[in-house]
Amino acid sequence: MNSKVVTIQDVAIVAGVSTATVSRALSKPEKVNKATREKVMAAVRVTGYRINQTARNLRKKEAGAVVALVPNLGNPFFSSILSGIESVLAKEGLSLLVVDILQTSFEREQAYDYLSMNQADGLLVLDGTLDLTNLNDGSVSSELPPVVYCCEWGTDPRFGSVRVDxxxxxxxxxxxxxxxxxxxxxxxxxxxxxxxxxxxxxxxxxxxxxxxxxxxxxxxxxxxxxxxxxxxxxxxxxxxxxxxxxxxxxxxxxxxxxxxxxxxxxxxxxxxxxxxxxxxxxxxxxxxxxxxxxxxPRFRIGQEAAGKLLRRIAGEVENRAESEATAHRTVLPVExxxxxxxxxxxxxxxxx
Amino acid sequence: MNSKVVTIQDVAIVAGVSTATVSRALSKPEKVNKATREKVMAAVRVTGYRINQTARNLRKKEAGAVVALVPNLGNPFFSSILSGIESVLAKEGLSLLVVDILQTSFEREQAYDYLSMNQADGLLVLDGTLDLTNLNDGSVSSELPPVVYCCEWGTDPRFGSVRVDxxxxxxxxxxxxxxxxxxxxxxxxxxxxxxxxxxxxxxxxxxxxxxxxxxxxxxxxxxxxxxxxxxxxxxxxxxxxxxxxxxxxxxxxxxxxxxxxxxxxxxxxxxxxxxxxxxxxxxxxxxxxxxxxxxxPRFRIGQEAAGKLLRRIAGEVENRAESEATAHRTVLPVExxxxxxxxxxxxxxxxx
DNA sequence: CATATACATGTAATCGATTGCAGTCAAAAT
DNA sequence: ATTTTGACTGCAATCGATTACATGTATATG
Known part of the structure; x- marks a missing residue:
């Protein structure tokens, strides 16, 4: 049928509504009349429409992804952690970008390229030797970027971290x-x-x-x-x-x-x-x-870290009655x- | 200085040129006069400009990323392969999205969501049980999507594969x-x-x-x-x-x-x-x-697979004098x- | 009956970079 | 001197979805 890519426009035409309505029907169903919604859904089915994440991300200024900085992907220690991370991210519909610092001849500066280039909404750092203090320098100076250390921790106590005791x-x-x-x-x-x-x-x-x-x-x-x-x-x-x-x-x-x-x-x-x-x-x-x-508990460490990062991305400040410093740090027991x-x-x- | 995000506009203004020129100076330096280019570069430095990948991807209809479908990230067997994949992708400036099929309660259909939603330019499949025949049904019917099996192979001989003997x-x-x-x-x-x-x-x-x-x-x-x-x-x-x-x-x-x-x-x-x-x-x-x-050779398998995928994304048909079928399949020796x-x-x- | 209120939908601007096309200008060719 | 060529550069449309705002309609209120 369609040799071209199906856009929200096409759906709108088929459904006989505006693109705005299609968009709403898809992302905020409750804001749209039931009958209309069904028309839209039908049109989506007919046209085989798939949302274009890139366009959405551009508009919403999100990335829909999180970067995990891994010192050495080849090391099996990290795989379970990544698995735990994935399990949480997937639930939220976020993707996991994996960067092997070894393989990438990773420069410190690149750490936040992903953030500043809108490639990622947050950073999960599995390597403590990677010091991210300069994350504070950049243009983002005022705000603390969403970063969570995983099994590790950095110098800046304001960065989140999840690790064992x-x-x-x-x-x-x-x-x-x-x-x-x-x-x-x-x-x-x-x-x-x-x-x-x-x-x-x-x-x-x-x-x-x-x-x-x-x-x-x-x-x-x-x-x-x-x-x-x-x-x-x-x-x-x-x-x-x-x-x-x-x-x-x-x-x-x-x-x-x-x-x-x-x-x-x-x-x-x-x-x-x-x-x-x-x-x-x-x-x-x-x-x-x-x-x-x-x-x-490697899988759990991954999960906790991902969860914490997600909360930071969402802007929820972690202010449980605890002190500033400990609020950022989760310490899991070992066995x-x-x-x-x-x-x-x-x-x-x-x-x- | 800049509380806002720096865009190509800002750079253009500082450099006293148009956005088009900035864009060109950055991505096709040879098409721009040396003096101008340097003005632009200086402006980039002054403003602290970082390209917005999302915007670029939208315009170029690329994703700048490749998805690896892994049956179980927790399994150390896959980590070296991923490492090999990463090493190749990183060189090309592409990101690696890792999807753990186990953790994601992965539906077959989702396999090409990543492609159709413009989240990825190609797919690396590390699990042969995941049959992708329906990749042919979708709206993309005519063209074969860039998919390479890694350590595995599927039913459709036109999909690429890299594996050992x-x-x-x-x-x-x-x-x-x-x-x-x-x-x-x-x-x-x-x-x-x-x-x-x-x-x-x-x-x-x-x-x-x-x-x-x-x-x-x-x-x-x-x-x-x-x-x-x-x-x-x-x-x-x-x-x-x-x-x-x-x-x-x-x-x-x-x-x-x-x-x-x-x-x-x-x-x-x-x-x-x-x-x-x-x-x-x-x-x-x-x-x-x-x-x-x-x-x-797990690392190498990853490298070869990534390379093959990259070539497919670039649209280079693999037509070395070999037969159709074998051209798609790389078989590495074991030891x-x-x-x-x-x-x-x-x-x-x-x-x- | 008139006005307030809520809900549903459409219009159009916007996100930030890329690029086809056209215009400018100087060097080279006639 | 005039035309041709080529190298640069700018204008503005474009990628596809989101959303502030405006508009319109139905129901509730006085």
Whole structure:
């Protein structure tokens, strides 16, 4: 029938009404007479009309989309979060634009290009190292753009953030190991510049002190969040004169790399060393040994972050009676998942 | 300075030229006098002008974005592919819209909403079960919309597709096991309705026959692509009267579930049974035992698919001297990665 | 019966950039 | 000197939907 694109005009003609009425019938049905509405709907069906989002967005000065800035899409840790984000956005009819910072050779400035170019209504930042302070400089100076950190947080306390209680996570890990009788507990840190690393290390050290355990700097191993970092860490552990009988890794991936390389080096987990991870990604339950870890509710983090962003976009200020700062920050609890990679400290281990 | 949004008008005024000139200076610099161009650029800088993508898209009838339909964003298998897609799109200045079909309770019809609503210039489909034949019905009937299947393929041969040689993958797996002396080789299938499952099974059976090995239906275990499916499969294997000494799993995830559950049931890989996976996701190298598997170049698949889609959007017909059908389909080679989950068949195994 | 009120609909401006067409002007060709 | 050519630039229409405002009609009120 129609070789051309069907516009609201065509529908109007077929329905015998004005374009304004068609528009209203579609977006504000209650403002239009029932009979008219049905005429319009019929015309829509006949013509096969589909709304042109671009035109609508231009007029309404919206983008209908939200950008998620991901440090590395290839990392499975982020996929569940994105999934959670999607689930919320989809319900509101918003699209999710995914930007892989690694792949894009992402410049800091580009962060808000998406906002200023009307490509997105808001920003979800999954990488804390991306500092967005200059978001305040631009032409939008007066208003705070809708930005929510996800699993992360930035310097400006006015930006929203959704994350877990990292401090608590470390505490749980250490307490668990302490309960199992471990006294020599080491740490494989995340990336050096990362905020998460700092927070978890802080929690770790606090917990160590709380339990009056020794805190040795040589037991603080530099790592990262990757498998490879875990492999390196294994060699470091191995080279230690006095080896900790338990290790807390700041991510499951490092833990896997660590355990795997240990295995190749002839050590066994948890017999020779207990290992606790962080995240509880899917494979943690099925690794051999299954991994004791701190569960982050990743899907939920995504959902909460998306929800918070949506509220900001809608202009709802979050002013629950709480203080300014905490109103912007949502902190979700973590959970210790006990599995096979941790075990009571053995005689043989003590002997070392 | 500017409380309002800066438009091309403002730039034009500051530069003392018309909006047309500004537009040209920005998008077709060569069509504008150097002096003028510099005036414009200066004005852009002064005003802090940012182009409004929505307006541009409306006028140019483009969307500046591509949609990727993902069956389950939470599955790490897809993240690398998305990463590859992103890397190509970013270079062209296109955005990537990610739609999680699971989370969106995705209706088939919505697949081309994105196209018809001008939200996307093309579609990347990572799920073969999503049949897009009705894309031909709509108002766009005459022209084939830019759609490329990624790791998958659909019924309409005119849609593009980029995938690996699944047949070959199965062959490699079986040959490898055969070389190790295995005669009783089982298969854990993927999801029943899935095209990949069919293709890989076909390749598997062909290879089994080629090597004159026994093909027993009870050795064809129903599975899926998930960890859980692998767990189930382990029980099935266990319940078998005559157990295959080697199992080919249609995905790494199933393989992990399978091996893990076997471990819990008191069996060991590769001692009691050799296992080959498919995909070679990152953790495969670090699983214990490390997983022998068929590597899919996932990042590259994403790149190729994005490239192909881009070409289709640009309207370049792919008419390399090849036949119509094959021109649309890119088939990438796979690779056998030998690791520790497979071993020569042992005396004890033969005894069973 | 006249006026107020609410509701339904149409008219036309608007969102911000792009681009076909026409006009200007100087350099090159005749 | 006149015409041709070509390079720039500006005018104004256009993309498709939304919405403020105006208009018209029916019902309620005094």
């Amino acid at each position: 990292n401090h608590q996570g470390s505490q749980l890990a250490v307490s668990h190991l302490h309960t199992l009788g471990h006294k020599a507990i080491g740490l494989v840190r995340g990336p050096a510049e990362n905020r998460l690393t700092a927070a978890r290390q802080e929690g770790f050290e606090a917990a160590i002190l709380k339990h009056s355990l020794p805190l040795r700097t040589e037991w603080l191993i530099d790592g990262g969040f990757s498998l490879e970092a875990g492999v390196q860490a294994a060699h470091q552990w191995c080279a230690l004169e006095e080896r900790p009988t338990a290790i807390f890794c700041m991510s499951d991936e490092v833990a896997f790399g660590f355990i795997s390389e240990l295995d190749r080096l002839g050590f066994s987990v948890p017999k020779d060393v207990s290992v606790v991870g962080f995240d509880d990604i899917a494979i943690a339950e099925r690794f051999i040994p299954s991994l004791t870890t701190i569960r982050q 210790l998942i006990e599995r096979q990679s941790t075990a009571p400290v053995s005689e043989k281990q003590r002997a070392l | 699944n047949h070959q993958g199965s062959q490699l797996a079986v040959s490898h096991l055969h070389t190790l002396g295995h005669k009783a080789i089982g298969l854990v299938r993927g999801p029943a309705e899935n095209r990949l499952t069919a293709a890989r099974q076909e390749g598997f059976e062909a290879a089994i026959l080629k090597h004159s090995l026994p093909l027993r239906t009870e050795w064809l275990i129903d599975g899926g692509f998930s960890l859980e499916a692998g767990v189930q499969a382990a029980h099935q294997w266990c319940a078998l009267e005559e157990r295959p000494t080697a199992i080919f799993c249609m995905s790494d995830e199933v393989a992990f579930g399978f091996i893990s559950e076997l471990d819990r049931l008191g069996f060991s890989v590769p001692k009691d049974v050799s296992v080959v996976g498919f995909d070679d996701i990152a953790i495969a190298e670090r699983f214990i035992p490390s997983l022998t598997t068929i590597r899919q 056998l990665i030998e690791r520790q989950s497979t071993a020569p068949v042992s005396e004890k195994q033969r005894a069973l």
